[in-house]
Amino acid sequence: MRKFLYENGLLLATFVLIASSLVGQVLTGWHDNNDDLQQMGLATLSLGQYLGSGHLLEATFENWESEFLQMGVYVVLTIGLRQKGSPESKKLTGEEDVDQQPDPAKPDAPWPVRRGGWWLRLYQHSLSIVFLLLFLGAMYLHARGGTIVYNIEQAHEGKPLVDVWGYLHTSRFWFESFQNWQSEFVSIFSLVSLSIFLRQQSSPQSKPVDAATSETGK
Incomplete structure (x- = not known):
């Protein structure tokens, strides 16, 4: 244990x-x-x-939606973009282990790598694909919960009700989304930029304390 x-x-x-x-x-x-x-x-x-209320459904998945977006965007951006001096970036020059083509001959290679073809293609991009699906699923549940809450308010005021598609066309839904999305992008920016100059002893998210500010990588 x-x-x-x-x-x-x-x-x-x-x-x-x-x-x-x-x-x-x-x-x-x-x-x-x-x-x-x-x-x-x-x-x-x-x-x-x-x-089982829309209030809880909306509040929960409104936040999860932005988290999945943040991590998915972060994974994709770090494939091709670099940041000098940040441990969150790949090296400015040269190839890294993650850039190498998978070797099906390795004894411990995962099954999709040994199988090849479309299985390998899916496995190569499985992390970003799953983040995209999680984001879309959370976005739908955010909209579904928001629709329930919105319709309670609409009914109370004697106004027309909407379905999920209708709620997706309201400024309220997009305001809820954008205010969370921008906060997640701020967190990515903060992590990448602050890690250039600041250190945290023993954290894998930081460069070694004695590393030069201009160095890239841990």
């Missing part, structure tokens, strides 16, 4: 952080949503009802 915890500590720690913050979001969102419903003179929700 100790070996398992040591070898998977980073993944386990982030899972605990996700779960604990999600619990906090649910509890606070439940009260916040009920406050809004009370102001509209509508019946409040039990905690169980809130777990």
Whole structure:
């Protein structure tokens, strides 16, 4: 067990952080949503009802959408773009291990590499493909949850209801999306730029403390 915890500590720690913050979001969102419903003179929700509400669905996947976009964009941009002095960038010159063509003759090569053809093509780009699918799925669930919340407000004001496609055409949906997207791009910019000059002892996201500012790579 100790070996398992040591070898998977980073993944386990982030899972605990996700779960604990999600619990906090649910509890606070439940009260916040009920406050809004009370102001509209509508019946409040039990905690169980809130777990299936559009309010929680929208709030959760609005954020997940931007996170998947951030990581997908980061993966794709670092394929061809460079940043002098940043450990988040590939070297300015020369080929790196990740640029080499996969070798099906390696004894421990994954099955898609040994199979070749379309299986290899998909495997070569599987990380960015999955991030794209996760982004699109989260975007849809964001829109679906937002549609439910939007229609509750529309019905209260006696205005027409919309379907998910209709909600995608509202400025509200895109405002929710763009305000999150830009914050994720700010985080990428901050990580790339600050890591040029600043250091963190023992972190793989940082260059060695005694490395020159102009050096690229860890």
